Amino acid sequence: MVGLELLTLLIGLAQPSAFLTPDAAPVFCNGQCTGMTGLSHLMPSALTTRQREPEARALDISRVEPDLTGIQIDVTLNQAVRQTIRSLTTGRGRYIFASWYARMGLYEEMMRPILARHGMPPELLYICMIESGFSPDAVSRAGAIGPWQFMKSTGLAYGLRHDDWIDERRDPIKSTDAAARYFKKLYKRFGSWPLAFAAYNAGPGAIVGPVRRNGTNDFWRLTALKAIPSGASRYAIKAMAVTIIGRNAQLYGFGPVRKKPPIKQAVLPVPGGMDINAIAQSIGLKKSRLNELNPELRRGYTPPYGNEYNLRLPPNKVSLLRSKLIGYEKRKSIVFTPYHLKFGERLSDIARRYSITRSALVHYNDLPPGEPNAGTEILVPRRKPKTEQSTNIAVLQDPGLAFDYPHRTLAYFPIRRYLSLEEIGAFFNISPGSIAMWNGLDPTLPLQRGMVLRLYLSKDFDRSKALLIPASQTTPVDAGTPGAQAALRFANSGRAKNRRLKSHTIRRGDNLWKLARKYGVSRESILAVNGGRKKVRLKVGATIRIPINYSPKPRGKAARKRPKAEMRGRRYVVRSGDTLWKIAKRFGIKLRTLKRKNRIRKGRSLRPGQVIMIPR
Numbered sequence: 001m002v003g004l005e006l007l008t009l010l011i012g013l014a015q016p017s018a019f020l021t022p023d024a025a026p027v028f029c030n031g032q033c034t035g036m037t038g039l040s041h042l043m044p045s046a047l048t049t050r051q052r053e054p055e056a057r058a059l060d061i062s063r064v065e066p067d068l069t070g071i072q073i074d075v076t077l078n079q080a081v082r083q084t085i086r087s088l089t090t091g092r093g094r095y096i097f098a099s100w101y102a103r104m105g106l107y108e109e110m111m112r113p114i115l116a117r118h119g120m121p122p123e124l125l126y127i128c129m130i131e132s133g134f135s136p137d138a139v140s141r142a143g144a145i146g147p148w149q150f151m152k153s154t155g156l157a158y159g160l161r162h163d164d165w166i167d168e169r170r171d172p173i174k175s176t177d178a179a180a181r182y183f184k185k186l187y188k189r190f191g192s193w194p195l196a197f198a199a200y201n202a203g204p205g206a207i208v209g210p211v212r213r214n215g216t217n218d219f220w221r222l223t224a225l226k227a228i229p230s231g232a233s234r235y236a237i238k239a240m241a242v243t244i245i246g247r248n249a250q251l252y253g254f255g256p257v258r259k260k261p262p263i264k265q266a267v268l269p270v271p272g273g274m275d276i277n278a279i280a281q282s283i284g285l286k287k288s289r290l291n292e293l294n295p296e297l298r299r300g301y302t303p304p305y306g307n308e309y310n311l312r313l314p315p316n317k318v319s320l321l322r323s324k325l326i327g328y329e330k331r332k333s334i335v336f337t338p339y340h341l342k343f344g345e346r347l348s349d350i351a352r353r354y355s356i357t358r359s360a361l362v363h364y365n366d367l368p369p370g371e372p373n374a375g376t377e378i379l380v381p382r383r384k385p386k387t388e389q390s391t392n393i394a395v396l397q398d399p400g401l402a403f404d405y406p407h408r409t410l411a412y413f414p415i416r417r418y419l420s421l422e423e424i425g426a427f428f429n430i431s432p433g434s435i436a437m438w439n440g441l442d443p444t445l446p447l448q449r450g451m452v453l454r455l456y457l458s459k460d461f462d463r464s465k466a467l468l469i470p471a472s473q474t475t476p477v478d479a480g481t482p483g484a485q486a487a488l489r490f491a492n493s494g495r496a497k498n499r500r501l502k503s504h505t506i507r508r509g510d511n512l513w514k515l516a517r518k519y520g521v522s523r524e525s526i527l528a529v530n531g532g533r534k535k536v537r538l539k540v541g542a543t544i545r546i547p548i549n550y551s552p553k554p555r556g557k558a559a560r561k562r563p564k565a566e567m568r569g570r571r572y573v574v575r576s577g578d579t580l581w582k583i584a585k586r587f588g589i590k591l592r593t594l595k596r597k598n599r600i601r602k603g604r605s606l607r608p609g610q611v612i613m614i615p616r
Contacts, residue, residue: 066248097245097254098257100134102260104134106260106261108259110262117180120184123243123246130242136172152169170295189204195211198219198232202235267312284317304336338378340465342374343427344416364380393490395451395484395487397479401440411463417449451488490525513575522573522611575608580606587614
């Protein structure tokens with residue numbers, strides 16, 4: 001009996017009409033259908049005879065006579081329009097139109113009053129449907145953006161702002177107002193809605209000529225003569241077809257499609273430069289929801305220019321955010337200011353100066369990978385930049401030659417990223433040969449990061465356009481010597497990262513080992529930044545430079561979260577001949593404790609000058 005029941009069930013699945021009642025018709029509701037809940041996920045193609053009726057009727061378009069009364073635009077139900085209707089009511093096109101029709105509910109109540117205010121027919125909503133499917137994030141291959149697919153130039157002509165912070169082509173309200181004014185102008189010019197649609201698609205210039213040459217504004221006559229672009233002609237036909245289907249949704253089987261509920265929103269003026277993510281968190285709203293209401297914001301911030309920005313919110317969140325803004329106004333808002341990159345400057349240099357991360361700069365300005373070109377305008381937080389000494393070691397090679405240029409001034413240009421002598425010469429209007437002579441360089445060899453070039457610039461050269469440093473921040477070495485190469489190797493190594501040169505006055509009893517231990521650096525590092533020589537003569541009262549670590553210490557909550565074990569112990573600079581076993585024995589600690597404290601893996605050896613922690 002069990003086998004018979006199983007066979008009966010399988011036959012029933014193969015013939016679903018034996019199990020499904022006529023009331024089980026599916027409802028298009030964005031993937032959440034109420035009908036056929038038991039079997040639709042097993043056999044999505046299993047439809048009853050009654051369920052197939054709407055699609056079966058749509059297949060035979062010649063028998064369907066839609067109601068065209070009340071449509072305020074010119075539509076003609078001929079063979080071309082019927083063929084387009086067939087493509088939109090069968091196969092894949094049926095699902096696409098159903099999804100468009102469902103999304104129409106989001107913006108229909110918002111857009112209809114705007115069209116009516118400009119005296120435009122409500123059927124223009126179907127233009128928005130075929131342009132973007134009512135998606136503010138839609139982007140065409142040609143670069144048109146937003147629900148009405150405006151190009152940048154056309155959007156600017158109709159008052160849609162587009163800059164680094166905002167793109168009003170994505171704003172459903174402002175872009176609908178612009179589209180209504182644009183269609184009003186097109187209809188006044190051509191006197192025909194099909195031609196206005198064709199002009200919206202291909203541009204007015206593509207329609208003016210054919211109308212003038214043929215002496216008619218009859219869309220179907222111009223189409224028969226192939227006078228207008230074929231793409232624009234198909235677009236106007238599609239606009240008619242979509243309008244007919246939308247006005248006769250029940251007839252074509254789209255009546256059960258459940259439209260999405262309209263977007264409810266309210267406007268609240270907020271200060272410029274506010275973080276959208278922070279606003280969403282403060283009022284208990286998902287960031288995606290706030291972005292959906294304000295799709296025109298490009299950087300996740302309200303535009304920093306101007307005093308206020310009209311932010312759209314769910315109506316039930318307005319009073320809460322208003323109360324939050326009362327406390328916010330007492331604090332300084334995040335405001336940005338333009339900054340022009342200097343020649344030779346890196347984003348990391350700017351980020352360090354303004355106390356932000358490089359990735360934050362890239363995010364604020366939507367920058368491509370790599371370093372921007374000199375002169376590029378970016379936005380940085382409006383705060384006082386740091387004026388402290390550079391954290392980059394700059395090695396200046398002295399060729400042992402003196403130069404005298406009455407009409408030039410000496411400047412120092414650090415190499416922070418790869419640049420050729422030709423690029424530098426072209427920017428400063430100096431020959432590469434002169435640069436090589438002034439710095440004792442081989443013109444055939446590439447420049448190394450960490451170098452600083454001595455340049456004699458014209459007195460009328462604008463120094464603010466280039467990254468220049470004072471002579472006090474350079475490390476002079478003799479050109480072409482082993483010491484110069486040692487200094488350059490240190491400047492290019494990871495040991496030079498986040499280092500700052502500190503001046504130390506030699507006292508009686510000082511030596512390199514004591515200084516290295518005091519400042520937590522290696523003797524090789526001290527030698528490298530003091531001429532690169534193997535030995536440095538320490539004379540009492542003389543000044544020596546120390547490349548100290550510039551990594552900022554954690555503060556506030558970050559400092560309190562540091563492990564206690566990390567804050568205990570003392571520093572020890574490894575000497576020549578030291579081993580882990582000897583150090584552990586000297587301080588009376590276990591070898592494994594010393595390894596664990598310094599995260600030293602098996603097989604790793606110590607090097608002279610290395611700093612390790614001795615646990616107490």
